[in-house]
Amino acid sequence: MHCSRHNNMSLLWITGLCVTALVVVRISNWWYRWSSPKSNGKLPPGSMGFPIIGETFDFFKPHGFYEISPFLKKKMLRYGPLFRTSILGVNTVISTDMDVNLDILRHENKYFNLSYPDGLVKPLGKESMFLKTGNIHKHIKQICMSLLGSENLKRKMIKDMDSVTYEHLCLKAGQGRFDLREIVSSLITSHLTPKVISDLKPETQSMLMESFKAFSFDWFRTSYILSAGRGLYNTLWACRQGMKLIKEVYTRRITSREKYNDFLETALEELEKEGSSVNEDVIVSLIFTLSGITQDTTSKAICMAVKFISENPKVLEELKKEHEAILANREDKEGGVTWEEFRHKMIFTNMVIHESLRMTNLAPMMFRKVVKDVEIKGYTIPAGWIVMVIPSVVHFDPEIYENPFEFNPWRWEGKELRSGSKTFMVFGAGARQCAGSEYARLQISLFIHHLVTTYDFSLSKDCEVIRVPGALFPNGISMNISKRSR
Numbered sequence: 092m093h094c095s096r097h098n099n100m101s102l103l104w105i106t107g108l109c110v111t112a113l114v115v116v117r118i119s120n121w122w123y124r125w126s127s128p129k130s131n132g133k134l135p136p137g138s139m140g141f142p143i144i145g146e147t148f149d150f151f152k153p154h155g156f157y158e159i160s161p162f163l164k165k166k167m168l169r170y171g172p173l174f175r176t177s178i179l180g181v182n183t184v185i186s187t188d189m190d191v192n193l194d195i196l197r198h199e200n201k202y203f204n205l206s207y208p209d210g211l212v213k214p215l216g217k218e219s220m221f222l223k224t225g226n227i228h229k230h231i232k233q234i235c236m237s238l239l240g241s242e243n244l245k246r247k248m249i250k251d252m253d254s255v256t257y258e259h260l261c262l263k264a265g266q267g268r269f270d271l272r273e274i275v276s277s278l279i280t281s282h283l284t285p286k287v288i289s290d291l292k293p294e295t296q297s298m299l300m301e302s303f304k305a306f307s308f309d310w311f312r313t314s315y316i317l318s319a320g321r322g323l324y325n326t327l328w329a330c331r332q333g334m335k336l337i338k339e340v341y342t343r344r345i346t347s348r349e350k351y352n353d354f355l356e357t358a359l360e361e362l363e364k365e366g367s368s369v370n371e372d373v374i375v376s377l378i379f380t381l382s383g384i385t386q387d388t389t390s391k392a393i394c395m396a397v398k399f400i401s402e403n404p405k406v407l408e409e410l411k412k413e414h415e416a417i418l419a420n421r422e423d424k425e426g427g428v429t430w431e432e433f434r435h436k437m438i439f440t441n442m443v444i445h446e447s448l449r450m451t452n453l454a455p456m457m458f459r460k461v462v463k464d465v466e467i468k469g470y471t472i473p474a475g476w477i478v479m480v481i482p483s484v485v486h487f488d489p490e491i492y493e494n495p496f497e498f499n500p501w502r503w504e505g506k507e508l509r510s511g512s513k514t515f516m517v518f519g520a521g522a523r524q525c526a527g528s529e530y531a532r533l534q535i536s537l538f539i540h541h542l543v544t545t546y547d548f549s550l551s552k553d554c555e556v557i558r559v560p561g562a563l564f565p566n567g568i569s570m571n572i573s574k575r576s577r
């Protein structure tokens with residue numbers, strides 16, 4: 092009896108050991124497969140972090156504004172400018188190499204397709220332009236440019252953009268502190284909404300403006316779960332409410348056949364063309380996307396430009412000189428900023444904007460999905476992987492930009508201010524290059540014009556900016572303006 096108990100115990104031990112060994116082997120196997128993914132060639136060097144979460148938390152860890160992310164620095168030191176990792180549960184290759192960056196963005200539709208995380212794109216609907224590729228994408232981009240291209244900005248937009256910017260600043264003068272981002276979002280939606288859809292009842296218009304203003308990618312940039320959740324909820328609400336309202340107007344237009352002079356009309360004409368590749372949902376999503384993104388990106392760009400200007404008195408002096416000269420030479424003293432002034436008389440302003448965009452890196456990473464196995468620098472990146480292009484490392488490379496963390500607009504003196512080159516990629520490059528870059532530059536220029544010619548201004552001391560890795564203002568940008576005595 093004693094012997095059989097002993098035997099049972101041994102059996103139990105052996106079984107336990109076998110099970111544990113099996114579990115350890117399975118886990119090691121899983122871990123090995125996770126950290127050494129398969130490829131039909133050699134993968135770029137790197138590490139994949141923990142299963143599923145990968146290195147997501149390290150990648151999104153907040154860091155100082157005047158530094159390259161410690162995560163990237165560590166990885167680049169160890170593996171070079173091209174390395175593999177896992178972010179947001181996806182096998183990813185990160186590129187911080189300027190030639191590779193440009194190569195990737197130029198091979199859209201051939202080896203790569205734009206592919207942002209679902210949380211960023213899905214709220215904009217199944218027919219979002221961000222989910223379209225090839226000729227359909229090209230067609231939608233053309234429609235975008237009929238609103239945001241130079242011709243329309245010059246003919247239909249600049250006048251109202253200018254007067255609304257002027258009026259919004261006037262209203263805030265001498266009124267104490269206000270949130271700069273909030274006021275810029277308001278002024279943009281005020282002048283843009285009627286250009287996009289002109290026949291709205293006042294209450295529908297203000298509801299639509301509210302939904303454009305509530306749209307933001309910021310939730311993706313915060314590492315605090317609670318505020319990310321709240322931000323995502325607001326953005327989802329904005330998308331649903333905004334697209335519902337646009338759809339109602341769309342349906343009314345189609346039934347009434349009345350003609351209007353706005354962007355919706357242009358989009359409808361495109362839809363009615365024979366063999367058109369766009370449908371109702373594409374247009375509804377597009378109108379919401381353009382209006383929401385315009386407000387979100389440009390308001391941040393203006394906050395950063397104003398912050399840099401307020402911290403650099405010499406820059407402010409030079410801007411004042413340039414804009415006072417524009418006012419002095421203006422023939423129509425009652426008229427606003429002209430296209431000619433914007434294009435040819437704001438030379439220093441343009442340098443300030445360029446420098447501010449270089450330092451800010453509003454779009455800190457661009458996501459592409461590999462469509463078929465692709466060779467880069469002797470490595471093979473398998474189809475299905477994400478490549479993440481990170482241009483900020485190039486923007487802060489001391490070999491390209493001397494003292495890269497110094498705000499120095501003069502570094503651009505005499506240089507051609509081109510977007511979409513391998514050393515300056517704030518608006519991306521290739522087929523997906525930003526549709527709103529000219530609009531953004533115009534709106535920032537108009538804001539600077541009115542600010543420096545009419546007001547004294549100061550930002551509150553706690554206007555901190557961090558990177559997560561996109562620029563984020565945890566305390567907002569609080570500002571004070573008062574009319575300057577002449």
Ligand code: HEM
Binds near residue numbers: 380519527530
């Ligand atoms: C300073 C402000 C802005 C910055 C830094 C910026 C940056 C960018 C970047 C980097 C891309 C390329 C994304 C990629 O390739 O993955 C992009 C694309 C895009 N941007 Fe902007 N943007 C700004 C303002 C605007 C504005 C005002 C609009 C107006 C609606 C806009 C609309 C778009 C659109 C529609 C695309 C997608 C183009 C496509 O898929 O072909 N952006 N932007």
